[in-house]
Amino acid sequence: MKKPELILPAGNYEKLIYAIAYGADAVYAGIPETSLRAKYNGFDVGLLKEAVDYCHRHQKKIYITTNVYAREDDIPRLSRHLAEIAESKPDAFIVSDPGIFRVVSSLKLHIPVHLSTQANTTNSESVKFWIDRGIQRIILARELGFSEIARIRNRVPDAELEIFVHGALCISYSGRCLLSSYLTGRDANRGNCAGACRWRYFVVEESRRNDFFEIQEDTHGTYIFNSKDLCLIDMVPRLKKIDIDGYKVEGRTKNTFYLALVAMSYRAVMDVEFDGTSSSILPHVSTLIKMPDNHGFTHRFMFNDGYVMQSYGDSDTRHQEVAGFIRELEGDMLRVEVKNPISVGDSVLGISPREIQPLIVKEIQLNGRYIQTAYGAQKHVVRVRVNRKLSDTGWEYGILAKSTKVE
Numbered sequence: 462m463k464k465p466e467l468i469l470p471a472g473n474y475e476k477l478i479y480a481i482a483y484g485a486d487a488v489y490a491g492i493p494e495t496s497l498r499a500k501y502n503g504f505d506v507g508l509l510k511e512a513v514d515y516c517h518r519h520q521k522k523i524y525i526t527t528n529v530y531a532r533e534d535d536i537p538r539l540s541r542h543l544a545e546i547a548e549s550k551p552d553a554f555i556v557s558d559p560g561i562f563r564v565v566s567s568l569k570l571h572i573p574v575h576l577s578t579q580a581n582t583t584n585s586e587s588v589k590f591w592i593d594r595g596i597q598r599i600i601l602a603r604e605l606g607f608s609e610i611a612r613i614r615n616r617v618p619d620a621e622l623e624i625f626v627h628g629a630l631c632i633s634y635s636g637r638c639l640l641s642s643y644l645t646g647r648d649a650n651r652g653n654c655a656g657a658c659r660w661r662y663f664v665v666e667e668s669r670r671n672d673f674f675e676i677q678e679d680t681h682g683t684y685i686f687n688s689k690d691l692c693l694i695d696m697v698p699r700l701k702k703i704d705i706d707g708y709k710v711e712g713r714t715k716n717t718f719y720l721a722l723v724a725m726s727y728r729a730v731m732d733v734e735f736d737g738t739s740s741s742i743l744p745h746v747s748t749l750i751k752m753p754d755n756h757g758f759t760h761r762f763m764f765n766d767g768y769v770m771q772s773y774g775d776s777d778t779r780h781q782e783v784a785g786f787i788r789e790l791e792g793d794m795l796r797v798e799v800k801n802p803i804s805v806g807d808s809v810l811g812i813s814p815r816e817i818q819p820l821i822v823k824e825i826q827l828n829g830r831y832i833q834t835a836y837g838a839q840k841h842v843v844r845v846r847v848n849r850k851l852s853d854t855g856w857e858y859g860i861l862a863k864s865t866k867v868e
Contacts, residue, residue: 462701464735465708466522468623469724472713473503476720477512481521482858483721483814484728487707488516489555491526494535495542502713506542510549522552527565528577530558540564547572553597556580566595573597578625583609585616592620598706599623603630603691604762611703621706624763626697627723628711629756630688692758694750697730699764718783719753721860725814726750745817752862784809785837787859790851794826794844797861800837803845810862811847813855820847820861 469485471477480488492509493502504512509525516523525546531539539561543554547570554570556562557577565574575598576582576591583602591599598621601610605624614622691711693700700708708731710723726749729742742749751758784807785797803809805825811818824846825832835841851859 462735463704463706464731465623465705467724467727467731468524468707468709469720470710470713470715471512471523471720472715474508474512474515475503476713476717477515477523479717479858480720480724481516481519482855483724485521485724487522487524487552488512489524489526489709490713491528491555492542492546495525495527495529495539506545509546513546513549513551516552517550524553524555524575525551526555526577527561528555528557528579529561530579531561536560536564540568543570544568555600562594562596575600575621575623578603585613588613588617588620588622592617597621600625600707600709606765607699607703607763610705614703614705618704622704623707623709624700624705625691625711626693626700626708627691627727628715629690630759689757689759690755691760691763692750692755693760693763694726694730694746696760696764697727697734701734715753716783717786718860718862721812721814721858722749722753725812741816749812749817782863784861784863785835787811787813787856787861788842789857790853791844793850794846795851795856795859795861797835797843797845799835799839799841799843801863802834802836803861803863804834807863809847811851811856811859812862813851813859815855816852818849818851820849822846823848 466486467484468487468489469480471480471488471490477488477490490504490509490512491502492504492506513523527539527543529535529539543565547568551572553573553575554565555575555577556565557579562574562576565572574596576596578600580591581602581604582588582591582599583605588599600623601613603625605613610622610624697708708727710720710727712719712723725742726746729740729746732738733740733743783800784803785799785801788796788798790796797803803822803825805822807822809820809822811820822845825835826844827835827841832843835843845861
């Protein structure tokens with residue numbers, strides 16, 4: 462039985478660092494011009510090459526997203542960027558457009574190519590087709606169920622297969638959405654999705670165009686396209702019955718808090734299930750995985766086990782409040798970059814890649830003077846004393862969260 466890679470998204474360099482610190486075996490990242498995340502993307506070619514070097518220095522892999530569906534005028538620029546990025550020797554390019562795959566092949570870059578889930582590979586014959594043409598790994602369509610994936614694996618036992626296990630689900634087939642383009646002119650297939658499936662919709666009758674009717678009786682309206690998020694962390698014991706090469710997490714536009722908690726949660730579960738190791742994090746996973754913003758969780762399409770897939774309620778997803786990020790330990794003090802208000806006396810949850818500690822804020826210093834409350838809006842970087850001494854390792858990537866309820 463092979464142990465899958467845990468593959469996390471990296472929307473910028475800081476997120477990449479945290480994903481690796483909290484347990485990712487590999488990350489995927491790209492530049493706006495070549496990937497399906499043109500907005501909120503913190504990479505250019507130079508920084509992406511630095512990211513490749515960082516990953517390799519930490520014995521981790523990095524897969525470069527080139528999964529945009531290109532228009533004719535995109536090809537020369539894409540070819541140039543691919544050649545530049547290839548100089549740093551990333552571990553793979555991820556493609557969905559056959560034309561881009563042909564460009565990668567013709568450039569003879571000697572970099573493996575993975576096929577994106579956007580290519581909607583749903584059967585073993587398609588897997589064989591792409592493997593025969595030089596694709597190293599297939600990221601299977603997200604619409605597939607557990608039994609279908611098992612049958613595909615049985616029929617292509619030597620192929621590298623990857624699946625998504627966590628994150629937002631698109632309402633369109635393998636993410637090929639036209640709703641955003643139609644409503645806003647922003648093309649989701651070229652990395653500029655407006656997230657129109659998360660908006661609230663009403664029914665309008667032709668002769669009464671100023672009257673908006675609720676599609677379902679609900680004080681919030683209805684969100685008919687609003688899917689819950691995929692979460693398979695409790696299903697890893699079943700998933701491991703199929704030899705899969707990679708478990709992938711969605712979310713290059715998600716924040717660092719999301720990446721850290723999702724990575725550490727899946728890392729703990731996977732290490733216990735595949736290696737038989739113990740983990741102090743494992744008892745807290747069911748709480749930690751729910752703390753980052755989400756739309757509620759479902760097992761579908763993977764398991765049709767009664768979990769409702771659609772969320773008809775309000776699309777507000779806020780579940781967390783990050784107090785700040787610990788930048789370093791200074792003796793018995795923490796240097797904290799504040800994100801949300803934090804006050805003396807607050808109970809916070811200290812989270813590091815190795816441990817979780819309920820803490821109480823005893824003292825806050827800003828530029829050598831004591832203050833009662835520090836504010837993220839004022840970009841405060843403060844020294845914080847808490848009620849216990851922390852270990853010396855891992856806390857340079859620590860997080861203070863405004864919650865201490867760990868079950």
